[in-house]
Every structure is written in structure tokens, then in C-alpha cells.
Amino acid sequence: MAEEAAVSEAAVSEAAFSLQNITITDDSKDDYQYEEVSADDEFSLPEDDEDLSKALQSIHDQAEDAQIIDFLSVLTSEKSVSDIPQAMDDFFCNFLVRLGMHRTLDCFQTEWYELIERGMFTVNDAGLVPDVYTRNQQLETENLCLKKDLESYKQSVNKTEEALQKMQKERDFHRMNHKRVVQEKNRLVSDLKRLKAHYASYEPMLKQLSEKYQNSLTQKMLTSLERDKAMGQVTGLQAALESLESGYAKQISETKVGHDCTRKKGFEGPTQKALRETRQQKFIVVASSSCDPDKDAEKKMGRRDLKDSEFPDDPEGTPSFEHAKEHTQPLKSGQYQLSSIVKVHDFAVSCLDLHPRKSIVLSGGDDRLWKTWGFPDGNILLTGDGHTDWLSGCCFRPSGTQLVTSSGDCTVRLWDLSRRGCILTLRGHARAVRGCSWHSCGDFVASASADGTGKIWDVNSERCRYTLRGHKGSVNSIEFLPFSSTAVTSSADKTLSLWDVRTGLRVYTFQGHVHSCNHATFNRKGESIASCDSSGVLKLWDMRKLLPILSIDAGPHPANHVAFHRSGDRVALASSEGSVKVLSLAVGQLSILRGPGVEVRCVRFHGQDSLLSAGTDGRVCLWTWAQ
Template structure:
């Protein structure tokens, strides 16, 4: 009996040391097997060596008996039912603890072990004796707690260890990367600090230089002021001198006329008083007065002969504008802005470079890069005359004040004059070294001025057919040239970003206007001549006061270049042909800008009709568009 009581504890220790199995799992398996039925003990041989060399002996089961027959079976079933009923009653009466009971897995582990080893009889004997002790209350179960699942915990710990190692690896990589980024950032910081220090030093140096320059400039300001005053005084003196010169020339001309009249009168009186035979007249001695008169007559004859032999034209003096022309322009109606596309004329195969209107007739002339100019009748747009003769593209054209002649400039470095009644070239001026950009007629009709890519402008005498003067001063291409209405003053616009005003009689530059930041493409006067408009290669249009020679306003319509500017007859509306194909109309009174969109590509030229009702524009597509 002592061997039986000590068997479960010894068996537990032996099995735990020998097999190291999970007690919880073994208990579950033992309960499952025990529920199937009763078992008998059989003698088995344990091959595995035990740590404590415990010898098992067979214990006879004297208390276990199997009921035989149907009556015994019915009694057993009834007994089980009664036990189940008693158990339910006890469960109803028993107050469950707040915590769940701890499962008992020791006997389950032993049962599982015996089942695994095939020791069925030992299992039956163990179960009978174990449960009998439990029913008698001899064995008291103590709370041993949950038996840990060692393998499961080991696996969980291994997985956790792996995950922690992976995290550690990632953290190490992140730490290395962060360390590299930190070093890189520190290097960049040091570089930027050095750069900042250098910039601060340069800034301080520049500030000191600026202070020095300001002081230097301040020391020059009085000198500059004095020089400006001297310059203005010299300009006034120059103008007064030119006026005195013109007055003196007039007085000389008057004195010469009086002298001539007195000579004629004196000769007439002498012939009436005394008629001297030829022989006596030849032999008669001359007095000092007669000798002086004879020499004066000979000089006048020589001057007259020289003047007759010389074909050079004289620049007109004291020119006055035609009052009727400006009177009719002042009576023109209000400015018009609501132009709409009326018609499109396809006149050239290549871009149209210039459009001008006849001074009195409904006729316009177009020049193109196809080396042709065309005389077009309005409003139908029929071609009346076509001019052939230039060997390269045409850049500009201009009507003679009478309207019966035409001047054209070309990339072939020449300026040609055309007789519109015959349609042929009557004169060609050669002298420029590069392409000629623009040409203009003098109001008297005896002179033509041209500007060229060779940085010069020339004044041509139509009567003597030669270059009377070359204007030097610009440092880049001279893109536009125009005579001031009814005067001997010329206006040029250049790629050197400046406008220059010239005296055509002397070829001297009287004044230069600066303000554009880019190449000037075109410049023109208002019909009254009191204002100048200019446009440059970045679309900036400037207005200048011609009387004060000061800028008035600057309008940026860029970034597309402004190719040409023109005023309407009233002088209130300024049109600009833009490189974007848009025609901009600027209201000089309100400052508003209106846009006319019709050209698909670049717009090169724009011009108003004399009454302001129509506007004509030419583009790089070879078309002339009419707006009304």
C-alpha cells in the first residue's frame, strides 16, 4: 500500500526528467483517453535509461472489478446518472469563486505517458487507486498553477528574439544612415557657414565701397551740375548762333539783291546821261568806284555760273508747316478703338515688312521680303502696280510729299527711287556697307535719308544724285529714321538703345535720348510733332516730349518685341505691331490698352488711314489685314 501511494510522485519526477514533456498537453490527452473506457495493466520493458534507475513493479488490482451481465450494466448506468445528478445539484448550490480554478495536469501527464508507452493495465490501476484516494480525501490537491508550455514559450521567445534582432539590425542601419546624414549635414553646415562668412565679408566690403562711391559721387555732383548748366547754356548759344547765322545769310542775300538792283539802276542812269563810243569807253580810265562795281559784278557772275553748274539742292530755311493739313486733322472725329477685322489681302509670298498710305489717294504700298513692292487700290485690294528691281528683301518704303514718287530700302544695301506714273526705277543710291533698314523723304522732296545696319545714316540729294552727308554716332545698327514734319531735323532709333536727333544741314547730333533697356526697333513723331513714340525688342513702348527732350511714360507690352509704332491722325491713339501677332492700341488720354487679334503669326507693320476709320496691318504670313 505504501508503494501504491508513492507511485504518482515518483513517476512524475521520473517522467519529467526523462521525457521533458509538456504537462498540460499530457493532461489533456490523458483525460481524452480515460474517457474512452477502462484499461488493464500489462508488463512492459522500458528501454530508455532512467536518471535515478527506478525499478517499476506490477501492482495487482484487487479492488477493480468489471460488472458482468445486463443487470450490472444497468446498475452502473444508474449509478453514473445519480452521480451526474448529484454533481448538478452541487454545482447549483456551490458559489463559484471569482477566479477560475487552476487546472490539474499531473494525473493527465501520467495518463498520457502510460498511454504513449502502451501500459494500459498500469494506467487502469493508477486511475483506480488515484481517484479512490481523491474520493476518500486522503490526497489533498494543492494549487500548483498552470504548467508552462516550455516549447511554445521557447518558440515564442525565439521568434521574439529573431524579431528583436531584425529590429536591432534595422535600427543599426538607420543609426548608421543617420550618422552619415549627420556628418553630411555638418559638412554642409560648415560649408554654408564659411560661405555666409565670405558673403558677409563681401557685403561689408561692398557697403564700404558704396559709401566711398557715394562720397566720391557727392563730390562730383556740383561739378556735374555746373557742366549741365554750361551744356544748356552752350545749346542755347548754339541755337542763337544758328539763328544769327540764318539771319545773316538772309541779310547777305538781301544786300546782294539790293546791290544788283543798284548796279542795274546805275548802269541805266549812266547810259541815259552820256553815250560814250566803244573806243572811248575802252580807253577811258576807271575810277575806284567803277572798278569796285566791275569786280563785284564779275564775282556775282562767277557765283551764278558756279551755282548753275552745281546741282546740289539747298536745305530750305524758315520752313513752316502747312496749316491746312493740320487744320483738317484737328477737325477729325473722336478716337476709335473698336476695330474689327474687315478683310484679308494675300499680297506677298513672304512676310510683309512695311505698309504706307498715299498722301491723298485711297492707295497703299506694301513691301515684302520677296523683293517686291506692290501698289494696291482700296478698298478692294486689287494690285495696280508691282515693282521689280531689288536683289534682296525690302525693309521699308516712303512716299514723296507729292505722292508721285516712291523710295524703297532693301537688304541689298541700296535705296531706290521709283516713278509711280511709269512704274520704273529712276535712281539708285549706293553707299551703305550693309542692309538698309529704313528710308524717309524730306518735306521739300529734294532729300532722302536712310539708316543702315552699318551703324550710319545717310542723307541723299535727289537732284545731284549723291550722298550729301553721313551721320556718325550710333554704335550699333540704326533701325529707323524719320524727318521731323516740315523741318531739317532727323530722328533715328538704334540697336544701341538710344534715340538721336540730328541737324540734316550740318550732320551733327543735337541730342540723344536714353531710357530703353533693349534694341530700339522703331521711332516716330506725332502728326503735330510735339511727341515721340519708340518701341524696343522686349515690347516696351516709350513716349517722349520732343520740346523738352524728356521721357513722359513707359508702357511694357512685352515680352514679345514691338516691331513698329504709328499714331493716328488725331495723335491720341498709338498702335503697336507686336511679335506675338497682336495689334495693341494705346489710348494716350486714358492709358487703356486695346488688343486686336487676327494675325496667326508675327505682326510686322501697322498704319492708320488718314480719317482714322481704317487700320492696316501686315504680318509674317504675307497678308495685309484691314480693320474697320
């Protein structure tokens, strides 16, 4: 059809170019014979009254109409080819296959081809499937899909409505709660303002009462000291009178205030307030007492053991503090450097102590053993075995011939180095013993336990003289103030306590830590206390004013142990993060010493320029001061 259209278009164009505009007159007399045009032709000549231009235009229009008709016929033929309906047998076969009706399909094909072979009808006789059926089937399928989508949309809309209602209810609830909180906040703010104003009105009175209380305490302490002194003089005079009457020549030693253990019944005064002074510094420890002196003396004399040791007194100008001046020389600038590492235990090392006169180190660990080894070579000298649980503390006797250890088996053991064995086992704690300390006189041992008590043991009489009760949590450490009758304890109840070991009474409590206190110790002069807690905070306390003087946060890892340098100008802290932190009090600088990277349990200063740290890997690090 396209070729025919092209041929006709070429013919029309050729005819267009062959025409000429010739004017024909009536009087022309040429011999040309014109052909006669019939009325059935596709076009007719114009009438006489029309000119030639109109005729040409009409011919051109007819040619364009023929082209349009031919093009439409081509389009119609293409559309008929693309829209050929599907054959009837193919439609049924596809329909049965889609539905999975294979048996029906087999029956249909058997009968269909049998009829065709017989010649009863041909394929053309079956005809074609009208488009309306296939279209209806498509529309039904689309309708089912649309219904499913509609149901899902309805469910989504219902869920959205429920969620919206729930959110609206929550919004209203939170709005009401916010309004209530705002009202409570405003009420609390007004109450706080009113309380501040009320407290400000009482502050001058409280300050005045505090001053009166301090004055009364001082006056009471002086009165008690004078009374004890007078009673001591009366006791001495009575003893002298009795010796004269009995005829025995007996030398009577001067009776000292509050420490005479040979008094008779009825003459022992209450020495629950003591004044401790050194030539450089003075500090006051006050103890309360409500017992009758006569009854208290009778009670003590009734419990007296002939083997009991005498508690030391606190004379003015104690020689030990005078001797301590030799070790308080100014320190040189520099820093500690790791010099060597010594492997001494198989498990964690929990405690260290230094021999008072020799270069020997004592260590105890979780392997239930204590060991003495040379410094700095690390050669093992002695090994002690006897505890049934981990060791928590160890300490040399001031004479250097014996040592004491504490353990998780609830016992405290005394060991003789010459005998190389345990000579005394002290039992009395209900739970694990967390630490121990030997008094500088060598006659008393103190122990701290997780049962919330501390005990003062008499080595000579082998019994507990006093049980220190007052802490509300585990007592983690205990230590004597050198050459005195004072001890300090640290506890899990976040406090430190000072105790008078002659009476077993608590005389003062330091409060300021916000976490469990792990350890506390005195400096050599006895004027300061250093303590550390489980959050890594290090605090220094003034023994003269009984107030905190310094607080440093070295956390957040727990601090396990604290130690003073003999000069008192450095403090070492054992940290669980695997480092040793050294604070220089002169310059206020905190340096961090990093070793093997394991938890550090204990630190000790050795001499003037050495530092020891023990870790959970059973090794001891030796640090040397380098300028």
C-alpha cells in the first residue's frame, strides 16, 4: 500500500508540472483534436465560467485527499494485524494451564485433535475468542488486586488512627505531668528561698554557739588534765606513806598523767582526753567519758592480766620526732624511672613492708605466702606458709626479729624469723582481716576486719585488749601513730577515725570522702594523714586542726594504697588503672608512673630515692629517682 501511494503521489506531481497556463480563445483555429472526457473519470473539468487556476486547485486537493485515504488504509491494516484475536483452542489451553487443570487439558486436547483428524470441523470453524472475554478476565484480576489493596489500606488507616489516639493520650498525660512538675519546682524554689532566709537568721547564733563550744572543750580538757595530775600526786603520796608504814624501802617512780597502771582502787582518774605535742607541731585529741572514776578503776583492775603490757604515754618532745628531723631534708628536683622488675609471687602481691634496719623487703600475696627478699636484687630469703587464705597485710616488728601477717582466713599470725615459723595465732574476728600494723614499742598489734571492727592485741599477754567499734562498714586499714597511743582507721562507711588505744574509744571522725576509704596513713612527723578511696580521690588531713587541707581527684579508677615519703613532701598512690601516681606537695604536681600495666595493690618508699610498687601479676617494680 505504501508503494502504491508513492506511485500515485509521483504521478500527481508529474501531472502538476506538465500543465501549462494557456489562454484559449474562441477564435482559435488550430487542427488539434481534443479527446472527449467522460463523466465517470475521477475529476471533471471546470465549467465554462471557472478559470484555469480554480481547476488546478481542485485537482491538487483531490490528490491530497487520495494520499490521506491511502495512509488511513495502511493504518487500518496495521491495527487489524496487531489486534488479531486469539484462537479458541489456544485460549482454552492457556486457561487450563494457568489454573493447573492438567487432566481437563488432556481430555480437551484428545477430543479436539480427534475431531480435527476426522474432519468434522477445521480450525477456522472454531473461530476466535472475542476480546471482551479476555478483557473481562483481566478486569476481574485487577479488581481482586484492588480489593486486597483496599483491605490493606483500611487496616493501615485503622492502625494509624489507633496510634494517633494513643499519641494524643500520651501527649495529654505528659502535658499534665509537666505542669505538675513545674508547679512542684516552683513550690520547692519558694521553700528553698524561705529556708535560706531562715538559716541566714540563725547563722550568727550558730557561729556564737560554736565558739562557746570550742572554748568549753578547751577548758574542760585543761581541767581534766589538772585533775589527773592531782590524782597522780595523791596516788604517789599514798604509795610513799604505805611504804613507810610497812617498813620497806621502796623507791616510788614519778606518776605520769593518765598512764599509771599500779594505782589502787578508787584513785584512777578518767584519762579520756589527751594532749599530744611535739616540739614543732601540736595537735589535740579529745575523748568523751561518762563513767564514774571509782567504778571504772575497779572494773579495769578486775580484768587486769599480769602479762599485760603498758600502753605508751605521750610526753612532750618525744625523741622519735626529734630523730625524724634527720629525714626531712629538702628534696631534689627530678622524677622516678623504672629501674627493674622482680618476680616474687605466683599471684597478686597485696602488701609490702621494709625491714627497719636492713635492705630486706617483706611481701604477702594471694598465694597464701609471705616472703622476705633482698633489695634490690630480689633474692628470696625466707618463705612463710601457714595461712589458709590470701594475705591482706604484713608488717615487721620494730626490732626486726619478728613480723605479723593478716589474712582472709580471719586470723592474725605472728612469725619469728629466727625460728622460721608461726609463734602465735590471734583469733577473734568474724570476717576477713583487711590489714594489720605493729606499734612502734613492739608490744601491741592492731588489726582491721571486714566485720566492721578493729582490735588491739597485746603480744605479751596474747590477748585482745580492746575492740574498736564504731564504724558502720568494713574497716579496710589500721595504723598506729608512731610512738603514741593513737591509731587511725579507714572504713567502707566513707570515714576515717582516730582512736585512743589506751581506752579503746573513738576520739574523732574525719568526714569528707564520698566513696569507700581504702587506706589511711600518717606522715613521719605525725602532723598529717593521707587517705584514698575507691573513686581515686586522695585527701590530706591536718592533725592539729582536724580539718582537710588538700583533695585531689586521681580517678576514676580506685586507689588501693597510699604512702608518705620520709620527708613528708611526696605522696605515692597505688591505682587500679595500672599506674603509680606521685604527688609532690612542694610544687603541687601529680606525676604518673606506668609500669607493666596491671592493677597496683601497694606502694612503699624505700630510703630517700627509691619507690616500690606491687601488682596483681605477682611482680614488684623498683623505681629510682633520677634528676
